[in-house]
Amino acid sequence: MVRLWAIGVILVAGWGCGTAPKLPAIAARTYVETRQCDTCHKEIAASYKQTGMARAFYKATPATMTVEHWERSPRFDHKPSNRSYQLLRRGDRYFLRRWQGTDSNMLELEIHYVMGSGNAARSYLHRTPQGRLAELPVAWYADAGGKLAMSPGYDRSDHQDHRRKISTDCFFCHNAYPAALDTKPASEPVFAESLPEGIDCQRCHGPGSVHVKSTKPADIVNPKRLSRERSLEVCMQCHLETTSFPLPNSLVKVGRGAFSYQPGQPLSDFMTHFDHAKGSGREGKFEIVSSVYRLRQSKCFTASDKLQCTTCHDPHKVQRGPAARPGFLKTCQGCHQGQGHFTKGDCVQCHMPKRRTEDVVHGVMTDHLIQRRPPPGNLTAPIAERHETPGKSYVGEVAPYYPANPDELYVALAQVVQRSNLAAGIPRLAAAIQKHRPQEPQFAFGLAQAHAAAGKPNEAIAAYRELLQAHPSYVPALRNLGELLHAAGQTNDAVLHLEKARGLEPNNAGVLHALGRAWRDQGKLADAQTALEEAINQDPDFADAHNSLGLVLLERKDLARAQASLQEAIRQQPDLAEAHLNLAQAMLMAEAPPQQAQAELETAIRLNPRMAPAHELLGLIHSASGRWPLAAASYRKALEITPDAPRAQLGLGSALAATGDREAARRYLNLALRSPDPNIQAEARDVLSQLP
Ligand code: HEC
Ligand code: HEC
Ligand code: HEC
Ligand code: HEC
Ligand code: HEC
Ligand code: HEC
Ligand code: HEC
Known part of the structure; x- marks a missing residue:
């Protein structure tokens, strides 16, 4: 999980409104209108x-949108992601426009x-028609007299743009x-x-x-009137x-609703805070919420x-x-x-100077x-944004911070949820589960996820299966198990779990997407199309779902709609390399001018140079117009990545044959002969037979 403004509160999948926990007597009171x-x-x-x-939160209205300098039509270009942004005002409504190049x-x-x-700072939120809130990639900062810049965590080439939904945190x-x-579990609120x-x-x-x-x-x-604590x-x-970088900073207790903490109750009944280990070099960190x-x-x-805080602060003033x-x-x-x-x-x-914060680099606190x-x-000198991903930048013990001695189960879970301490954390969590035998599925779920994160899909599959025996209707596990089984080639079994998940949560876009992809692999293209369209209905900016739908439509030979769907995937997420590759494929099938497909492939390769099929397809386009040396170069790139790809071997052999390099051509054509695909074998034999 990439942390942007604040990872803050991580709910341990107890998620929201679920079971009402037992609270002290004051729980009988309810909230009233603050007026x-x-x-x-x-x-x-x-x-x-x-x-x-x-x-701290309000509607965007003419009364509140007053700092943006509308007369200067605030815009800026973000080079790393090759995108431009502009704030627009239309009457009493406000918009963020995003585009690439000219339009x-x-x-x-x-x-x-x-x-x-x-x-x-001010962060802009968009409410989707489905009622989800997305954080927009551009924010306003008071720093340097007021300016627009990327939201915290977004100053990178592969930021999430407008697609990051905010949860309850x-x-x-x-x-x-x-x-x-x-x-609902596993879907955004x-x-x-x-x-x-x-x-x-x-x-x-x-x-x-x-x-x-x-x-x-x-x-x-x-x-x-409360104790100091x-x-x-x-x-x-x-x-x-303690930190907004992946760790995790905190875990909300299983079974506690996201909004169930009440002042006067022990905070540690509701959540547990963690910190980097002592001696890890992180002791001096200074972040925005600190x-x-x-x-x-x-x-x-x-x-x-x-x-305490109120010794210096009157919170009403x-x-x-x-x-x-x-004062x-x-x-x-x-x-x-x-x-x-x-x-x-x-x-x-x-003694309490203002300083620039490490996580929100346009902020001074x-x-x-x-x-x-x-x-x-110079404590306020500008600094560059630092990007940390779970389990990469900080690897080490996740230490309890508050309370000092929390439940063993939560400490063990914290080791793995953001991969900070996976290797040691997995056995520790397994042992804690053995010892405490928790009723709730969340700990076993964390363990299964940890196995998957550690690159052990079989262990993860076994762990999900065990979990589902005790909790057969736990949708997050059904979904993850389905996806793992699908990836492992056990598509029929995957579909069983994903269908069950859909039955329990018909509006869960992630489940619908996974099911659509699995059905596609089973050849159930009509069902796959329906599921993917439904996923998009639930979440119209779900770029991967548009891409998957495009593929299904391509296979159903609905080329015009396939192209439209793939183009929408790209509009939502211009850096989705796979969609550019698929669009090139669709264009070739629709017999569009090959230059268009070539441009899409070049984009795909720029975004992901290791995408072998894109090199292969580019080789094909070059071959078709007789640009043999270029074709050979593309096929070679494909083979550098996947040395055993028969199609690339055949293509390279053919291109080399055309350039007159017979000896090398033979070598690759002979390799292609070993392909299990009879068509490739036949073609390779054919080219070989024509070699003098
Ligand atoms: C753990 C609680 C917590 C979470 C979670 C959290 N914030 Fe904050 N945020 C704060 C606090 C506290 C401050 C004030 C920091 C200070 O002054 O020390 C703040 C400051 C900010 C500011 C600057 C406000 C100002 O002073 O002008 C913005 C903007 C902001 N947060 C946006 C967000 C967004 C968007 C999210 C969710 C992605 C988020 N925050 C999540 C606690 C939180
Ligand atoms: C109908 C009038 C009324 C309303 C409505 C009201 N209060 Fe009060 N509140 C009082 C009175 C009267 C006192 C006692 C003042 C005193 O003893 O000096 C009081 C005292 C308090 C105190 C101090 C308690 C203490 O320990 O000394 C707090 C805090 C408080 N109110 C908060 C609130 C909040 C929060 C709300 C809204 C949910 C609210 N009040 C709504 C009349 C009201
Ligand atoms: C519900 C969450 C929440 C609680 C509870 C809370 N704060 Fe805040 N506090 C924030 C956020 C968020 C901000 C930043 C708001 C902004 O500027 O957008 C903030 C800002 C502040 C500020 C900056 C000045 C200002 O005008 O807001 C002070 C001081 C402060 N809090 C003190 C306190 C103290 C003291 C307490 C406990 C008595 C407290 N806060 C409880 C969330 C909270
Ligand atoms: C020893 C005095 C003192 C204590 C104790 C104290 N503060 Fe502050 N706080 C300050 C001062 C001074 C400022 C700066 C005010 C200004 O902007 O001029 C400040 C500013 C803030 C701000 C505004 C944002 C910023 O970082 O400039 C927040 C939020 C805040 N305090 C929260 C808290 C909270 C929460 C506590 C309790 C943990 C707390 N403070 C305890 C003195 C204190
Ligand atoms: C950020 C936390 C916070 C918020 C929000 C807040 N209060 Fe308070 N309030 C406190 C604290 C802390 C005290 C005790 C202050 C002290 O130690 O003297 C207090 C004390 C009071 C008192 C007791 C009388 C006094 O002045 O000490 C009243 C009445 C009160 N608050 C009413 C309100 C009302 C009404 C609101 C909303 C308009 C409100 N408070 C919002 C934290 C808050
Ligand atoms: C111009 C900067 C400056 C200002 C203003 C200042 N201090 Fe200091 N203060 C220092 C320095 C420097 C030290 C450390 C002296 C040393 O380590 O020998 C210090 C030390 C201290 C100490 C520790 C002293 C000891 O002997 O243990 C305290 C307490 C303190 N200051 C409080 C205050 C208070 C209260 C104020 C406001 C009335 C204040 N200071 C204003 C610079 C300042
Ligand atoms: C509630 C009481 C209290 C308040 C309020 C308070 N301090 Fe202190 N401060 C202490 C105590 C106790 C010590 C430790 C003294 C010692 O070790 O001899 C201390 C130590 C310090 C030191 C030395 C720190 C060190 O690491 O050696 C400084 C500097 C200081 N205070 C400055 C301030 C300043 C500036 C403020 C106001 C913004 C402030 N204090 C408010 C109680 C307080």
């Missing part, structure tokens, strides 16, 4: 509205929502809890049309249904992130038993910039009275690690 609080607490409400937290692969997506107050940290949410806008009182004070009637203080959570946890639910993580390392925190400094100075002095420089000066400037001296160097 109700405002009527009695007018002053606090008015002041709180100005804060970044109250403005190819153009699409426009409406910006429906904005996440982030803009104190540091951004919402958990950036908003009031939405009322109803359809979160469907958000209601009407969503709350901004973090509301009840995210810190808990559900208010009883208090709004009784107005009794005892009927509402006041963090001030519980009170800090109210802020930690959103402000604790106030808790850094503060907890400060002497002020460890050596005092009362310091804006406290930013020079105007807020005297902070007073707070420092509250503990550091006495002599010397403790009585004057801007304590914050020297306050370092909450209170140090004697700031780290050396």
